Amino acid sequence: MAENVLEIRHLKTQFFTRKGVLPAVDDVSIEVPAGKIVGLVGESGCGKSMTAMSVMGLLRHPGKVVAGEILLCGRDITHLSPRELAKIRGSEMSMIFQEPMTSLNPVTIVGKQVEETILLHEKCSRAEAKKRVIQIFQEVGIPEAEKRYNAYPHQLSGGLRQRVMIAMAMVCRPKLLIADEPTTALDVTIEAQILELFKKLRDEIGTSIILITHNMGVVAEVCDYVYVMYTGQVMEQAETFELFANTRHPYTKGLLRSIPKLDEKTDRLYTIKGVVPNLLHLPAGCNFSTRCGECMERCGKEQPPLYEVSPGHKVRCFLCQGACGTAAPEPETLRAAETGKEGV
């Protein structure tokens, strides 16, 4: 396997609220290989965005990374000062967000906003920066790039705004791009175009991308690896093809069954019963036990570790304990999971 651009090791992010400590990200380990697209999938509030915000160092009070390591190109960035973090944000790693409508400064022309990123990180004249902005606008598929340089955000469509965001994120050629539901607010035609653009960026620039989404279709379309998250934990992880071909976790199965199929006539669409539990009142054993159709007695008492069922395919479910045969759970993961439980 190629060198990892990003390695998240046993990351724990918690929110210290008045009602108690919310384990938003609970012992998550993710590897992002160079030049690959990694998908983070899950329902709302399962910790996808919080994992991303932790990596970017963008967590706001009362959220805090309490344990774990984040390695960007082998360098631990978990304990960098705010100033050092700001230096690598936008240059080595960058992020785009779900709402292209509101993610750009409404009172500044978009060209200047992209230019700002260059001027923040590189020594470069304004004229040169402007040239590069127009160039990246063309690269991300903004028509009439020179004219758009002077446009205000409200003068652009949602798709164009998202392209501006991507241009802003990519202009310094970062090694890692985190895209947090980048196509959720866009229609499907534009979504397809943006996803194509991600593939192009991966192939031509070699940027690794973390794609956060709740859309399994998007995952199948562009991702090389997938991590399925639930209540702040990784439930299943595998290469995309492996995950779709040999789905093991009941939660992942449920997510896949929830996609309506064109060739199947049904009166009711499938849903996973119940709702995501409140992070303050998680079930005693497996976090998914309250909604799981295959829940066993043991699931309500113990927290399952990640079992490696085949190389690179890990599942957090006791059902897979037998399947993996000799492969014992990583002791480190198990311990971390247990102490995490007690702490909450």
Next chain:
Amino acid sequence: MLKKIIKRILISIPVLIGVVLVIFIMLRIVPGNPIVTMLGEHVNQQTIDKLTVEMGLDQPAYVQFFKYVWNALHGDFGTSYRMNRSVTQMIMDAFPYTVKLSILAALISWTIGVVAGVVAAIRQNRILDRLFMGTALLGVSMPIFMAALLLQYVFAYKLQLFPISGYEGFSALILPAIALGWNSAGSIARMTRSNLVEVMQDDFIRTARAKGRTEAGVIVFHALKNALLPVVTMMAIQISSMLSGAVLTESVFGIPGIGRLAVNAIENRDMPLLQGTVLFTTVLIIIGNLVADILYSVLDPRIREVK
């Protein structure tokens, strides 16, 4: 853009006419004969009649009205009953004092207001925030005359740092300017704080952080412009109301500005002078609102385009 400004100016004209009409009617309704006021109680009827004709007070009200408007359009607001001087001249003599006082008050209050507001927003819910916002609340709610009297008592009477009253150069303007700016500073600070706090929650602030701006850079280069847009509008309105006569401040500190002129006119039942000052201040307020409108659309690209 230009079209919009012209349209906005044209809209102000009916407002102005309406205001003149209202002032005119109100001053006629007030009981008392201006000639008697002018000359004192013991004048014979003959003189009164003669003067009434001379001043055109015998003519029907609408004739008087159009005459007044016509003259006012030519910059002539009539002659003061009491002082027997041109009202226009009196206003022009008083105006520079009010301008100096207002500008100083605006500079002091806006600087303090914006700085306090920004600091409070950054230190949201911490001790500095509470301290500044508490003071600002006091600023907004304390009447000007009370602030003026307190300042006068402490700094002029007890500490003797400034003259108590009258205009004797720059130092005499400092206390009145603080008294006059007191309210503005409070409301500017509160508005700056709440806008900035709100803007800092916006998505584009997160974008600015994500592109590598430090926290200070985020505030200076992204949040402030957005947060101060409505504040600038408020400032334009404030300065116009300061210019149009700090009635209480000028009275307490004896500054011979527009406000004092208006108070004198009321005390002396000097109709032309009162009419003149009220009309003059009305024009200033209308201009202030106009400037605020234009400024807002110049600064905010989203509004600039709305036809």
